[in-house]
Structure formats: structure tokens, C-alpha cells
Amino acid sequence: MNSIWARFLVFLVLLLVLCAAVAAIAGLQAALLLAVLLLLAHGLVGAFHQQRLWRLLDTPAYGEIPSASGAWGEIYYRLYRLAKRWHGQIRDVEQQHARFIQAIQASPNGVVMLDERDRIEWCNAISQAHFGLDAPRDLHQYMTHLVRQPDFVRYLNAHQYAGALLMPGMGEARHNVLSVQVIPYGERRKLVLSHDITELERTDAMRRDFVANVSHELKTPLTVLTGFLETMRELPLSVAEQQRYLALMAQQAARMQHIVSGLLVLAQLEGDSRLPGEQALEMHAVLRHLREDAENLSGGRHRITFDCDERLSVTGAESEILSALGNLVTNAIRYTPEGGAIDVSWYEVKGCATFAVSDSGLGIPMADMSRLTERFYRVDRSRSRDTGGTGLGLAIVKHVLQRHDARLEIKSEEGRGSTFTVQFPVARTVRCETPAA
Numbered sequence: 049m050n051s052i053w054a055r056f057l058v059f060l061v062l063l064l065v066l067c068a069a070v071a072a073i074a075g076l077q078a079a080l081l082l083a084v085l086l087l088l089a090h091g092l093v094g095a096f097h098q099q100r101l102w103r104l105l106d107t108p109a110y111g112e113i114p115s116a117s118g119a120w121g122e123i124y125y126r127l128y129r130l131a132k133r134w135h136g137q138i139r140d141v142e143q144q145h146a147r148f149i150q151a152i153q154a155s156p157n158g159v160v161m162l163d164e165r166d167r168i169e170w171c172n173a174i175s176q177a178h179f180g181l182d183a184p185r186d187l188h189q190y191m192t193h194l195v196r197q198p199d200f201v202r203y204l205n206a207h208q209y210a211g212a213l214l215m216p217g218m219g220e221a222r223h224n225v226l227s228v229q230v231i232p233y234g235e236r237r238k239l240v241l242s243h244d245i246t247e248l249e250r251t252d253a254m255r256r257d258f259v260a261n262v263s264h265e266l267k268t269p270l271t272v273l274t275g276f277l278e279t280m281r282e283l284p285l286s287v288a289e290q291q292r293y294l295a296l297m298a299q300q301a302a303r304m305q306h307i308v309s310g311l312l313v314l315a316q317l318e319g320d321s322r323l324p325g326e327q328a329l330e331m332h333a334v335l336r337h338l339r340e341d342a343e344n345l346s347g348g349r350h351r352i353t354f355d356c357d358e359r360l361s362v363t364g365a366e367s368e369i370l371s372a373l374g375n376l377v378t379n380a381i382r383y384t385p386e387g388g389a390i391d392v393s394w395y396e397v398k399g400c401a402t403f404a405v406s407d408s409g410l411g412i413p414m415a416d417m418s419r420l421t422e423r424f425y426r427v428d429r430s431r432s433r434d435t436g437g438t439g440l441g442l443a444i445v446k447h448v449l450q451r452h453d454a455r456l457e458i459k460s461e462e463g464r465g466s467t468f469t470v471q472f473p474v475a476r477t478v479r480c481e482t483p484a485a
């Protein structure tokens with residue numbers, strides 16, 4: 049028997065005993081009156097607690113369970129225990145839910161949850177950026193009303209989600225490329241996952257361009273070479289003609305060699321994750337080397353000056369820096385017509401070692417400036433080809449300078465000349481005590 053019945057029986061027994069005692073002392077009428085009054089009081093207490101319980105169940109609030117004595121105290125205590133257990137369970141579920149939301153928010157992918165009618169139930173911050181959504185405003189809206197791109201609408205409505213859809217982003221991401229995949233789950237609900245593949249696409253396009261460029265660059269000398277070979281094989285040529293053809297063939301072979309070695313240098317620079325050394329360069333030797341090369345290439349056709357601070361040096365890989373600075377000097381000579389001036393200087397600006405090459409040459413049109421350091425990019429292909437240029441030099445310069453934390457600045461005016469300035473960081477600038485011999 050549970051304690052409610054036991055307590056009620058005890059109450060009845062006590063009531064009977066009390067009434068019997070009162071009947072024996074004061075008569076039956078008094079005993080009945082007492083019994084009625086006690087039952088009424090019991091009923092009133094019951095009604096009071098029922099009312100309290102009713103109100104509590106109407107607007108339940110954890111922590112507001114009333115206290116009482118007797119059977120009602122037992123009931124309230126059990127109610128309190130139940131509420132406490134439920135409260136704990138709800139808190140666990142809420143914490144789990146919050147962790148789950150945090151995990152999806154932290155995902156680098158966009159996640160949108162759609163209900164059975166393709167209305168947005170929830171979406172994370174990345175998906176809002178990808179699709180230009182606004183979470184509180186757009187919740188419960190049809191996704192196709194907000195993302196109206198025909199390809200997306202067709203993809204979502206087609207219910208064929210084996211492959212992903214490539215589409216442009218929206219809002220701030222409109223210049224990006226998204227890979228969107230729908231995953232059905234539960235009862236006709238869907239997850240829309242979006243992934244920004246702009247970088248991937250760009251790298252892929254670069255790879256395609258690169259292969260096309262290399263093939264194109266090698267094709268021309270190869271075609272010329274094959275043409276000469278056929279001529280030599282099929283035509284009876286004099287010794288002098290043969291010599292001339294052989295010289296032209298050697299020129300084309302040298303050009304191909306120049307392209308391949310440039311590509312190898314680039315590949316090596318890109319694949320080398322080791323930082324260039326911390327050894328200070330023998331800068332006077334580097335500058336002397338640059339000067340000799342410049343004078344040899346010019347062959348006296350230009351006025352060349354070198355104005356260098358011999359006490360100034362930088363730390364890094366000597367061969368890389370020599371090749372980068374050498375390309376700038378070579379370019380100045382190559383792209384400056386006979387009689388022009390080339391001024392090379394090596395000096396310090398605000399603690400930074402700075403190398404500058406100015407020429408009075410052809411200059412570079414404004415539109416080409418931003419693309420100069422791309423592989424194979426030449427302002428005027430035919431002119432550059434005449435001078436043996438492959439368009440790889442400045443790409444190598446860019447890589448070498450990046451590896452040395454140095455900056456390249458190009459100033460140019462078409463028809464008037466250019467200045468290429470390389471600024472090394474303070475951390476790589478070294479000042480020698482004695483000037484070099």
C-alpha cells in the first residue's frame with residue numbers, strides 16, 4: 049500500500065477514535081459535528097493544494113516547486129525530483145545541440161538545412177556568405193526564392209543529386225566559384241553543402257595555361273628547327289649555306305635550352321621550402337659580375353653607369369640574387385635602343401638595401417605593368433623573341449625576391465624608359481665595416 053493510502057487510513061482511524069472519545073464524553077451530536085468539521089478541513093487543504101498544483105502545471109517553472117507537510121509534501125517532493133531530472137536531461141540535450149551547431153559553424157563549408165518544402169530551417173555563417181543569405185531574416189523562406197540562379201533552381205528541383213553543381217556565388221561571394229552538393233536526409237529534408245573552389249579553379253586554369261604556354265613556346269623553335277633539317281636533308285646545299293643553316297639551327301636549339309633552363313629554375317625555386325641562407329653576400333663581387341655582364345651584352349652600344357655603396361650588403365642565396373638582379377640589368381640593356389643610358393645604383397633607404405636599374409629605353413605600357421611577372425608574359429612578343437627573351441626572367445625575379453622578403457617596384461613610361469627597384473627588408477640588410485677591395 050503506498051503512503052498516500054496509509055496516511056488516509058491513519059487519518060480515518062484517528063478521526064474515528066477521536067469521534068468515539070468525544071461521543072463518550074459529550075454525546076453523539078458533538079462527535080458528528082467534530083467529524084464533519086475535520087473532514088471539511090481535510091477537503092479544504094486538499095482543494096488548496098490541488099489549486100496550487102493546477103497553477104504550477106499551467107505555468108511550470110523549475111525551482112518554484114512549493115513545499116508542504118504530509119501527503120502533499122510527498123507529492124511536491126516527487127514533482128521536484130522529476131523536474132530536476134528533466135531539467136538535467138534538457139540541459140544535456142541543449143549542450144549537445146550547442147556543440148553540434150558550433151561544429152557546423154566551424155566547418156569551412158556552407159551548410160543549409162531545408163525542410164520538406166525546401167524552406168530554410170537553419171544555415172551556418174559560411175553558407176550565408178556563399179549565398180548572400182541573412183539567417184534571422186531568411187529563415188523559413190523558400191531557398192529558390194533567395195538563390196534564384198537558374199542552374200541552382202534546376203538542380204534543386206531535379207532531385208538528381210549524384211554530382212555537385214558548379215555555380216558562381218552570390219552577394220559578396222559573387223566573384224567566387226562554388227561547388228554545391230545537395231544531400232537528402234530524414235523525411236524529405238535536405239542538406240545543401242557549399243564549398244568555395246575559386247582557388248582550385250584558378251590553379252587548374254593556371255596549370256592549363258602553363259602547359260599551353262610551354263607547348264606554344266617550344267613549338268615555334270622546334271618547327272623552325274625541323275624546317276631547317278628537312279631543307280638540309282632534301283636540298284643540295286653549298287658548304288657556306290650549310291654553315292648558315294647550322295648556325296640558325298643552333299640559335300633555335302639555344303632558345304629551347306633557355307626556355308627549359310628557365311622553367312627548371314622556376315620549378316626549383318617553387319619546390320624549395322628551405323629559406324635562403326643568413327650569410328652576407330660578397331656584394332662587391334656580385335656588382336662586378338653584373339657590370340661585366342652588362343658591358344658585354346651592350347657591346348658599347350649604351351652609356352652604362354654603376355653607382356654603388358660598397359659597404360652595403362644583404363643576406364641570402366648569392367646565386368639566386370645574382371640571377372634576379374642580372375635579369376633586371378639584362379632587360380634594361382635588351383629593351384633600350386642603341387645610344388640609350390642605363391643607370392644602376394645600390395644604396396640604403398631607411399635601413400633597407402635597395403637596388404635600382406633605370407633605363408631610357410622603350411618603356412612599358414600601363415596596361416602590361418601588372419602582368420609583367422607572369423610566366424612567358426612579354427610586352428611585345430616578336431620584339432622580345434628577336435632579343436632572345438622567353439618571358440620567364442621576371443617570374444624568376446618575383447620568386448627570388450619573395451624568398452628573400454624583398455619587394456619589386458616598377459615605374460615606367462612608354463617610350464621614355466623604366467626603373468625597376470628592389471628593396472630588401474631591414475632584417476636582411478647588412479653594413480660592412482670596411483669597404484670591399
Ligand SMILES: Nc1ncnc2c1ncn2[C@@H]1O[C@H](COP(=O)(O)OP(=O)(O)OP(=O)(O)O)[C@@H](O)[C@H]1O
Nearest residue numbers: 379380383411426427428432437438439440441442
Ligand atoms: N627595362 C625594360 N624595358 C622595357 N620592357 C621591359 C623591361 N624589362 C622587361 N620588359 C618587358 O617585360 C617582358 C618580360 O621580361 P622578362 O625578363 O620576364 O622576360 P624576357 O626578358 O622576355 O625573357 P628572359 O628574361 O627569360 O630572357 C619583356 O619581354 C619585355 O617586354
Ligand SMILES: [Mg+2]
Nearest residue numbers: 375379441442
Ligand atoms: Mg628578361
